[in-house]
Amino acid sequence: MEEDLQLLKQGAEAKVYKCTYLGLPCIVKERFQKNYRHPDLDACITKERIRNEARAIARCKSVGVKTPCLYLVDFDRRRIYMEHFTHSISVKDVLISLKSELKDEIDVPAVSKNVAVMIGAAVRRLHDSNMIHGDLTTSNMLLVPRYLKDKKEFRWHDYSELELSLIDFGLSYVESKAEDKGVDLYVLERALISTHNDYPDIFNEIMLGYTRKGEAEVAETLAKFKEVQARGRKRTMVG
Structure with a gap:
């Protein structure tokens, strides 16, 4: 080996x-x-x-x-x-590709929104089980086909045929506190801002997937996220 x-x-x-x-x-x-x-x-x-x-x-x-x-x-x-998912593509590469050579061939808003909702739903399942990923970036998210008989069948922009897989749990841990879950969301938001500023609405679309199972159950997490977000903005302003 x-x-x-x-x-x-x-x-x-x-x-x-x-x-x-x-x-x-x-x-x-x-x-x-x-x-x-x-x-x-x-x-x-x-x-x-x-x-x-x-x-x-x-x-x-x-x-x-x-x-x-x-x-x-x-x-x-x-x-x-x-x-090893041999037929896969990172969400980072998908979002970059949507803004480049393939943007005229597919419905960019539909693909990006549906991928975002998939991300939100996956993160919600993590948090519901008190798991903190610790490094939520689009590089650590893969789109993989549900079924694949031939390599030519893999079409990453056909989200109905794809699943989202999370990878790289090197910084993950178990914690039930809303503060930690809020920080997890904040890390994701900052990663999106720094890497995918061409998609100003993508984090809001992710949160649609995150709250789809019910917003009341994650109200404390959302409140903590807002607090962490406000602290981050204050540090940025102060320098």
Whole structure:
């Protein structure tokens, strides 16, 4: 398997590879050692973060939030092996594409709104189960086909044939407090503003999906989000 690993990207905390595991397309997330930490402390922190991420993925499955399937958790090599959606596209790339070469071929507002509602519904299911993602960005959201017999059938702009999958739970944790859920929404809003300012209404459309199951049940979370939002704006104004 070692020879089969192909590096896809490297972040501040981990390297991500693709390979084949037991004949299946696989993504491997490997957390590398931080040399500035004592080796024993680093091993302890890394093991706990791997455990939390694996638990988060399993918890998502239990509450109906689509994520890659877990294949293997290897603490000794600091790795998580999980399903690789070979036919998928990130929401970030979808929104960028909608504003570029494909914008004249499809109904841009309809696609962006429906994708946004899918995002809101997924985040609501997370929060209803007291899960905080911690890094809600459009890079950590994939559109994957519900059914696929042929690669040519994958049409990312046909949202009726797609599901939203959340990925990268490295910063996730379990918390029932409305404050944490409000911060989760604020992180998403700031990510959208910085990356997708061509879509001024997209966060409001996401909130349509978030409140679709009922707004009263998340009233405290929405109130906390407004508080966090106000604090953020104040810091921006003050500098």
